[in-house]
Amino acid sequence: MGLELRGRHREREMLDRLLRDVRAGHSRVLVLRGEAGVGKTALIDYLTGHAPAGRVIRSAGVEPETELAYSALQQLCAPLLEHLDRLPEPQRDALSTAFGLSSGRPPEGLVIGLAVLGLLAEAAAGQPLICVVDDAQWLDRMSEVILTFVARRLDSESVALIFAVRGDLLPGLPGLNVEGLPDPEARALLDTVLPGLVDARIRDRIVAETRGNPLALLELPRDLTPAEIAFGFGGQSTTVAGRVEDNFARRIAALPAGSRTLLLAAAVEPVGDVPLLWRAAARLGIGPEAAAPLQEAGLVEFGARVRFRHPLVRSAGHRSAGPADLRAVHHALAEVTDGERDPDRRAWHRAHAAIGPDEEVAAELEQSAGRALARGGRAAAASFLERAAELTLDAEARAGRTLAAARARFASGSLAVVPELLAAAEIGPYDPVRQAGIERLRARVAFAVISGRAAVTPLLEAAVRLETLDPPAARATYLSAIGAAVNAGRLGGDDLRRAALAARTVTPGDEAAGRLLTAFTTWVLHGHATAVPLFRRALASVTPENDLDLHWLAGMAEHEIFDDVSFLARTGQAVTFARREGMLAVLPGALTFRATALIYCGRFAEASDLIGEAGALGPAPHPATAAILAAYRGQTGPALEAIASLRTEATAGGAGWLIGVAEYARAVLHNGHGDYPAALAAARQATGHDDLAVLQWGLGELVEAAARTHEDDLAKAARDRLADRADAAGSGWARGTRALADALTATHAKSESDHPAESGTSSVSGGDGPARGGDRAGAGVEASYQEAIARLAATPLDLLTARARLLYGEWLRRENRRADARLQLRPAHEAFAAMGAEGFAGRASRELLATGETVRKRAPGVREELTAQEGQIVRLAAAGRTNPEIGAILFLSPRTVEWHLRKIFAKLGVTSRRELAATV
Structure with a gap:
């Protein structure tokens, strides 16, 4: 029943090229976008008819099934389940659970996505695989999420994934806009259905009004008299799709x-x-003879499956029916649907057949919601629960089901509808437990939607109401309010103090959130030093397994108390846990925090990989980490662009904390290039507010910039503030940071006459003799530099160690100890160059030149020959990861990893994984 493919030379050429690529072993994705009837299905028929010898599987979104989780995905994957046993066990179990083939823990979307990716790769191992998803605008939410995830990660599996969709859905995927036929082809097609001779001007008008839409050209003139054609269609919808559907509805009405x-x-x-x-027809008293008029009218075919001429026929049939007819049809379908094999679809039909409250049906829907949640279908569960609530007469039970629906909507990411559901849940009789749940969820929505200043007041109001209802929930909500106030930073006025004072009224708790709340209220009201031991106790109780949503706040607290060991461990554990559990909602944030940790370890390439991975998973987290990385890389244009983007987002979202990060990043960038006046201006802004963690980052930059611009009083004041915090923390990172600040401020306490040459110049004369500043002060300065390097070198913070070596080398060079200076500047330069810290590497290079050493450019290594993705694969393979493990980490199929490794081996001139570590 597909339309004849006329013209379409551009489209056919693109589809032919896609098929050639798939035949050559590559994967390709294409979204055909266009209005109803424009010919997308005809193009799909052309594609599948010209597909290489291989397998073609088709699926389609169906409007009545948009609320049933995984319905379209299961339809697509069903022919491929023979390959299920080849998947890793966690993926196999997740897919089996999602499709209801077995019971198990509710699977996360990330694991299901990896399973589908692996299933397609396995199915295409021996022959190309063509997967077609028609009417993608009617995909259920979970199928859309998973298929979009898979589409973005197909690479070298010989798989083609083709979507046909109305509108601008599935953004970010390669697309082809399908438009109407050109005028000559449109007129030729119209002539096949016009009733006799028609005036040329009328033909031109029809072609113009239909914009060459093939289905409209075929269907609109059907059953119209010459007079109706000549004087317009009259009374029909203004859109082409609407006119075609109106025409189908009129033909249906005549049946x-x-x-x-x-x-x-x-x-x-x-x-x-x-x-x-x-x-079902027999239940309705309809015999097989009723099918003949439908087939004669060209509306429906009854073969191995029921097939409509076009989805608009389905829409027209559904929308032209009265409520009583719809209920009767749903009732008949419910009666003939097997309640054992397909209980959810049976419950759904029964729900639509119900005319009023029906507790039996509501209970079935509630059970269906439980099964949907067990499969990871949160949106489907919410739909079942909402309908169950509508059919519930008992006010208390109705309120409970409505609250459960709100929770499911929140978990599915549909935040906009949650407040309305919560308001409905409050209508029932007062129940303190339910009311506590309502308030807690309302607070979580507030924090999820607006985590800056605007969230503080609603969170505090919710926390107050929760104090007598649910103290642990009240503590968690107060902590969220403090977190929002921390985010608000300098834009929040006295919000942080107001939140801390309010939080003191709740009973202290020993759970992780309660301990963190105590630590944060102490930090706000009594200062950093008093809060340090409380932070340590609280942070020890925050684990990924039960408190992953606290990790962002916990991570910043670890920076606040200079706990590099815990921060590195926590960020690694969070990423591992989120990957293992397939927690797609929290993984981007976990990846971003891990990237922050890796920056300070000097592992810029890995940090960049994680930032890119986080962005590829969906809406990117705030660009704070990206701005810090760009600043340390030292490429001025991109760095300033990232910093400006961060400031813009911070201002728009009321997140003053991010403004502090932006100015800290600007100070890093300018200190790296030796532009100390610009660094000083930025560092003063960064330290203008007591931002969590950011203040001490900024104080380090301020000490360096102020010392180098001879703002000695400002440098000492910043050093004193930093020393107070470092002394309270007492870690190796803290003590090394303090020692470096001591050295910088002591260095510049000397008179100008003792230091005629400024850093970065080559005006120093003399040889490699002893330091002119070999007095007691000079010895104290040197001891502070050496202590800073020793303490920082004992941590994994290689970036900070390299900066300390650079500063020590600069001091030695100014002291005319050139040979000693080279011993510090050389490893600093090599470290910065290896990291990719171009600004600091350039600064170290200039200092080395001033000592008389020739600095050779770093020879391009193998890493520059690899793409970013290949670099990730190399690092993971060299660390001993297997192909399935690499695929799970990078969201690739194991076969794609294998394909990339073959290319990498050829580029690097190696033949096995054992050689990778030594080569790279």
């Missing part, structure tokens, strides 16, 4: 009553199950 009901039943039954449809 016998039994045929109309049969078409309605076929439209409501989404699978196209012919035996089930005939059983």
